[in-house]
Amino acid sequence: MRPTVHDIAERAGVSLATVDRVLNDRPGVRGVTRAKVEAAIVDLGYVRDVAAANLAKSRVYPLVFILPEGDNPFMRGLEDEVRRAGAHSLVERTQLSVVTVPAFDGSALAREIDSAIERAVAGIAAVAVDAPEVLAAIGRAREAGIPFVTLVSDLANSGRDHFIGVDNIAAGRTAGSLMGRFLGQRPGPVAVLAGSMRVRDHGERLEGFLAAMSAMPVSRAILPVLEGQDDPELSFRLIAECLAEVRDLAGIYSLGAGNRGLVRALAAGTGRNLCVIAHEVTDETRAALEGGLVDAVLNQDAGHEVRSAIRVLRAKADGLPVIAAQERIRLEIFIKDNLPSEPGMDDTPGSAGN
Amino acid sequence: MRPTVHDIAERAGVSLATVDRVLNDRPGVRGVTRAKVEAAIVDLGYVRDVAAANLAKSRVYPLVFILPEGDNPFMRGLEDEVRRAGAHSLVERTQLSVVTVPAFDGSALAREIDSAIERAVAGIAAVAVDAPEVLAAIGRAREAGIPFVTLVSDLANSGRDHFIGVDNIAAGRTAGSLMGRFLGQRPGPVAVLAGSMRVRDHGERLEGFLAAMSAMPVSRAILPVLEGQDDPELSFRLIAECLAEVRDLAGIYSLGAGNRGLVRALAAGTGRNLCVIAHEVTDETRAALEGGLVDAVLNQDAGHEVRSAIRVLRAKADGLPVIAAQERIRLEIFIKDNLPSEPGMDDTPGSAGN
DNA sequence: CATTTTTTGATTTACGTACATCAAAAACTC
DNA sequence: GAGTTTTTGATGTACGTAAATCAAAAAATG
Structure with missing residues (x-):
């Protein structure tokens, strides 16, 4: 069974309050006590129950997607996917919002990034633009401890947490x-x-x-x-x-x-x-x-990219690892014969069940 | 903000205990009272907080994957993916186990299905075999309220919840x-x-x-x-x-x-x-x-199939909807140029971040 | 109307974690 | 050793839900 904070307290010979202080980096713990608690955490292989913590904190993860405007069908499809995911995201304690900026407008993008930082969102996903002001804005987001994911279009040396897109x-x-x-x-x-x-x-x-x-x-x-x-x-x-x-x-x-x-x-x-x-x-x-x-x-599958962005930003916000294989976006080749059926048609091939 | 059981009680003019009885189909509620509570649930758009419920119940989802034995590289890869997913599944309250049966052995497969039913697992995923005893075993699982997913190889008219594989x-x-x-x-x-x-x-x-x-x-x-x-x-x-x-x-x-x-x-x-x-x-x-x-x-991506099976079985066990687009396994075409890099190499294309 | 049965409500405990409060204990300083 | 400061522990409340208990209220029955 999974170790809890009670097990840590017992193992380290301290109270629950001290364990809480160590786990959450609160002041008022001597170094020697902290070391004991941290050793117990490692010994027990304690992993925080994020769901329980989120419940205690009534936490919601506000995530913002910054996408380019215009009638580029792929980008509109990407936006649709975000909005679709956002329709029931509160069940998962996630609150998605979409902001659009003029396509290739680096300063508008940088402004929206700063606006999101101001609002202290839990994470930002953006289609990057190759501009120094965007580079700087991403740096500021990272400095503020806000996870940042570039989507579809990467920006080298930007310090972003992850790129979600194809080569x-x-x-x-x-x-x-x-x-x-x-x-x-x-x-x-x-x-x-x-x-x-x-x-x-x-x-x-x-x-x-x-x-x-x-x-x-x-x-x-x-x-x-x-x-x-x-x-x-x-x-x-x-x-x-x-x-x-x-x-x-x-x-x-x-x-x-x-x-x-x-x-x-x-x-x-x-x-x-x-x-x-x-x-x-x-x-x-x-x-x-x-x-x-x-x-x-x-x-490149826009739905997968949006889901991936959400997963990565959540994982980063929680300090949890990202499953690399799951978040790798593959370049798909479609000919007539392997084209998946239209979205909106929910039938699974060979579907014979509920 | 999300409505809770407290809001239902207030809306329906009943106590928390009555709300609990209705939500969980417990006896001791008159029809007229039940109708009031159910109306309040619909009015409020209440959706159970599954994470909170799981915490209250200390729930763990034991899932079993029944795979064919042998040195078929794809099936061994599938098994590896299940084991890899199982390594940290307790964090997600999931307990994965793998059972292997001789390839194409319908009666061995049926026996393992019945064994899993006996153990009252939360869900079963199996590579199906075209045999009447397998068909009957799947029926028994479904009757026992255990979600069933066929993996890679489907079985028509079996009543399984979902097929995960390609056409x-x-x-x-x-x-x-x-x-x-x-x-x-x-x-x-x-x-x-x-x-x-x-x-x-x-x-x-x-x-x-x-x-x-x-x-x-x-x-x-x-x-x-x-x-x-x-x-x-x-x-x-x-x-x-x-x-x-x-x-x-x-x-x-x-x-x-x-x-x-x-x-x-x-x-x-x-x-x-x-x-x-x-x-x-x-x-x-x-x-x-x-x-x-x-x-x-x-x-067909074995990793995606395993993750999909887990998601579908979890969703079915919780009575939640399945996102069809996410669970559709695509037939991927790889030539030399779009072949993803070797698993185990964690680099993202264009990787320039953490 | 009296009695019996059923329903309902109030309450408690539990899950694991977060967070605050304040008294007691320990450590530090002179 | 006395006084001050820091650390620690005990405790309570909170989150949303599950589940049990038992007394009171309501409904059903004759």
């Missing part, structure tokens, strides 16, 4: 390998649709893609990057023009969030049998995958 | 689609290595595979199934013979657990540039994927 270089490389394998001996160049090359994630995906394509047996031209700013209209136009101008185009890699425009252009470009690889399962890419317009979608 | 027909279809795409125009037949066609899962994977291959533009012969009984030596022999006899072999689909023998035969068959698709990431398939002997591995 973008590996993502690009995976796209390149698949593209090469799917195209096989078929000749023709490949186009790349990005949001903006100023975004580090997009740069990394391109880097990985180029590396993998260049390792393929068949040498193949990669056209200059089309920067669609993740805007559906602009992306549509760029791809439509590319389809019109490049008669022997073999494939398209969409590494950003301009997929709505891409899918529209593909649907309009009748009879072009291209190999298309995109990122993130959204309504558009799901339909395109099922309809055969897109060959593979590389995905 | 094997979709798995086979995925393998077929990938094989077809990777082979492209390249001519030559494809071999299939199975454990035993008596196993329903293996039959389903083959079914899916054949369906996908027949939908490919290039018509291709599928050789008669090689049944290696998931035995490394037999599998090695069958594949080695196949390599020797079929000079124009284009690909191999390994749908069972004979991958150790397969990889050995591939490594010995120098210069054969085959497209190979296997199931489950194990030490052998990981090395083969990284070394280029295998082109893709279709995987």
